[in-house]
Structure formats: structure tokens, C-alpha cells
């Protein structure tokens with residue numbers, strides 16, 4: 001299920017759901033009641049197959065960023081809960097890893113089917129706690145489910161090798177075995193898909209997991225876990241704890257039972273996890289921040305470039321690691337592109353994600369809004385032009401106007417920092433060499449986009465870009481079947497695709513010796 005089916009360019013909502021959404025956007029309780037009836041509004045953590053409160057009874061509220069309403073109160077867990085979750089995962093590993101690949105595959109497939117049959121409720125939950133428009137949430141559910149389906153299939157294809165021996169009475173074998181207990185720390189911007197992209201391959205390969213979702217969006221994680229239990233994922237194979245993030249993180253890092261850490265989030269936290277994994281020498285996968293260049297060449301098809309850049313920039317209101325962060329436009333097409341792009345951005349409707357026409361939701365919190373504001377202020381103070389937007393939205397709360405800044409240059413903070421919001425800075429360039437130089441002049445290396453009609457240039461520039469993902473004439477390229485991950489400080493390892501499962505496997509060499517009969 002390619003990501004490009006979802007989001008800004010996505011299709012209409014299913015009819016009965018559309019009617020319900022109209023009601024829910026005016027009466028938020030209707031949405032929460034619907035979720036309660038579906039059995040998916042779980043408000044406790046999950047340890048060893050049991051739903052539990054924090055041991056000291058502490059709770060934290062989960063807010064709807066569009067309205068400020070409290071959706072639910074959930075446990076504020078810490079070290080003790082994390083340690084018990086690790087023990088449960090460790091115990092469950094013995095039996096889960098011994099199931100046949102076929103059996104694990106069947107249970108994962110059932111989990112996939114349940115996610116798909118509950119996709120409207122899961123999407124509703126994502127919109128309520130994260131804020132993205134329902135169409136994008138439905139896209140995320142399909143995207144998230146696709147990792148479970150893909151790795152259910154891959155479970156059956158974890159092959160080893162037989163190596164020609166160097167001594168004739170020996171046989172040399174390579175086995176691939178699960179690493180063990182996995183600690184997965186996941187972000188709020190994709191509350192479902194960033195969990196399934198990690199837990200899918202972990203469970204498929206025979207690992208068990210302790211997941212710490214973001215405290216902003218734990219409800220989607222809990223709903224997914226409820227469906228996992230219904231699908232027959234063994235008690236203890238998937239545990240969910242959240243609350244005191246530093247304490248839970250430290251417990252995962254310090255435990256010798258946890259053999260792997262996988263994380264999606266900021267580069268700063270990723271570096272801490274990398275350092276913290278050293279004392280127990282854990283395997284690690286990191287999917288960290290980006291600073292994606294989007295290069296529009298003079299020979300680009302203008303409509304394709306505008307549509308693609310819009311999608312690459314404004315998905316999830318600019319809150320993805322692969323969002324276009326710097327839009328480099330060649331001088332010959334600059335004016336035409338800037339005016340067509342500004343017009344398209346002006347038309348983006350901002351609002352509560354439950355309203356059908358909304359394509360831009362709120363930012364996750366006040367800190368995110370303040371960061372966007374300060375980057376815009378810095379850029380305009382240094383001479384950038386505001387082509388569209390440029391301020392808080394009249395809806396208040398954490399809504400920000402979709403914004404285009406013209407004549408941005410390297411002196412401005414916005415050209416080197418990850419914006420993570422709905423602001424598109426346009427930078428002018430003259431030559432292909434200059435564009436490549438600017439694009440690569442960063443410590444990040446996750447995603448890059450180019451728009452050109454020239455096939456030789458597509459190859460040349462794709463190869464020259466120091467990035468893990470390159471979109472050519474496409475702004476939405478994420479899919480479960482292709483590897484996702486970054487160069488440089490954007491991370492380590494790959495998620496999704498046939499490469500993604502290797503991150504959860506150990507390689508064992510077995511030498512069978514003295515095979516000659518006496």
C-alpha cells in the first residue's frame with residue numbers, strides 16, 4: 001500500500017463515515033463514545049497480556065490538539081512497570097521464538113485483517129489524539145497495516161545459507177535467529193505506522209517487544225495492541241508502557257535482557273540512546289531527523305513539481321521527518337513556480353481533522369508552534385518575503401497558517417533546522433552543481449526530492465545526493481516494500497522492505513566437523 005494513496009491528494013471518506021464525522025466535529029463526545037463502544041478505547045498499559053494501571057495510580061491526560069479537550073486519562077508509568085514489561089517480554093520470547101514461522105505469520109496476518117476491519121475507528125483515534133485530517137489518518141492505518149501484512153509474509157522467508165567448506169569433512173551453515181527482546185520507542189507523528197514498522201518485523205522474526213509510544217498519542221498504540229491480542233499474538237510478546245519517558249528509556253537501555261533498541265524521533269534523543277546502548281552493546285536502529293531538500297529544475301513539469309512539492313511539504317502539516325524542508329528552485333522557473341505554489345498553498349483548508357474538507361490540522365503542541373514562529377521571524381527579519389501565511393491561524397490553539405517564504409538564503413536558521421511545521425522556504429539556485437552542493441551541505445541525510453524532465457539528470461542527481469531516500473518527480477514515496485532510513489546523522493539501519501527484517505536477526509555460523517565415517 002503506497003503512502004501516496006493517502007493524505008493531501010487522498011480520496012473521499014466512505015459515505016456513512018462522512019456523515020458521522022460531521023456530527024463528531026461539532027460534538028467531540030460522539031467520537032469518544034463511538035470508540036468506547038468499539039472496545040478500542042483502551043486506557044491502561046499492557047504488560048504480560050494484562051491491562052494495568054500505573055503501580056502508584058498516577059495518570060496523565062491525553063488531549064485533542066484541535067480542541068484542547070481531554071480524550072482520556074492514561075497511566076503515568078515508570079521504571080517498575082518498564083522492568084516488569086521487559087521480564088514479560090523475556091519470558092514470552094522462549095515460546096514465541098519457537099513457534100514455526102508459518103504460525104507467527106498466520107497470527108500477524110490475522111492482526112493485519114483486524115486492523116483493516118477496524119480502520120475507521122483507528123483513524124478516528126489518530127485524528128483525535130494527533131490532529132491530522134481523517135483522510136490522512138485512514139491513509140496511515142493502511143500504511144501501518146501494510147507493514148504487518150508484509151512482514152507476516154517475510155516471516156516465512158528468513159533463509160540461512162550453506163557455505164562451501166574449505167575442509168572436506170566439514171559443512172558450514174549460516175542460521176538467522178531472532179535477537180531477543182526489542183525496546184521500541186516511537187513518536188507521535190505516526191502513532192500507528194511507526195509502531196507497526198518496528199513491531200511487524202520484530203514479531204515476524206521471533207523477537208518480543210516492549211513498546212514505549214509517545215505520551216501524546218498512546219491511545220492508538222493501545223488500540224493496536226488490543227487487536228494484536230485478539231489476533232493471537234501471545235501474552236507478553238507485545239507490551240506497552242509509557243509515562244516517565246527518561247525512566248522507561250533508561251530501564252530499556254540498562255537491561256541486559258533487552259538486546260535491541262529501535263527508535264524514531266529526534267537526532268538529539270537518538271544520540272543519547274546510541275550512547276546509552278553502549279554499556280550493554282545492544283543492536284540499534286535509529287530513524288532520526290531530516291532536512292530534506294526538494295530541488296525544482298528549470299526543465300521540470302510545473303504542475304508535477306507544484307503537486308509533488310505540496311505533498312512532500314504539507315503532509316501531516318509538515319510534521320514528518322521526510323517533509324521537504326528546503327525548496328531549491330532554479331532561477332529560470334523560480335517566479336512561475338513560486339506563484340503557482342503559493343496559490344496552491346493558499347487553497348489548503350485548515351481546521352479540525354474531523355471536518356471533511358480539512359487538509360491541514362493543528363500542530364502537536366505549543367512548543368512546536370513557537371519553534372515555527374521563531375524560524376519565520378528569523379527568516380523575515382533577515383530579508384525573506386512572506387508569499388502566503390506567515391502567522392498563527394485565526395482558529396487559535398496550535399493552528400498555523402500554511403506558509404510560503406520567498407528569497408530564503410543560507411544565513412537564515414530555517415535553511416539549516418528541521419521546521420516540522422507548515423512552512424515552505426524557497427531558495428534560488430543557478431546550476432545543478434550548486435543545487436547538489438546546497439542539498440548535501442547538512443548533517444542530515446534522510447529524504448530528498450527532485451523535479452526534472454531529464455532522465456540523465458534524474459540519474460545523475462539521485463546518485464550525487466547523500467540521502468537514504470530520493471523521490472524523482474514524486475513527493476510521497478514511503479511504502480512498506482522499499483527501505484526507509486537515512487545517511488549521516490539521520491540514522492542507522494533500514495525499516496520496511498526485505499532489508500528491514502535483518503535489523504531483528506542475529507547471524508550464527510555453525511560448523512559441522514569430522515563428518516567422515518571412520
Ligand code: SIN
Nearest residue numbers: 264319320321322478
Ligand atoms: C516519519 O516522519 O518519521 C515517517 C514518515 C514516513 O514513514 O513516510
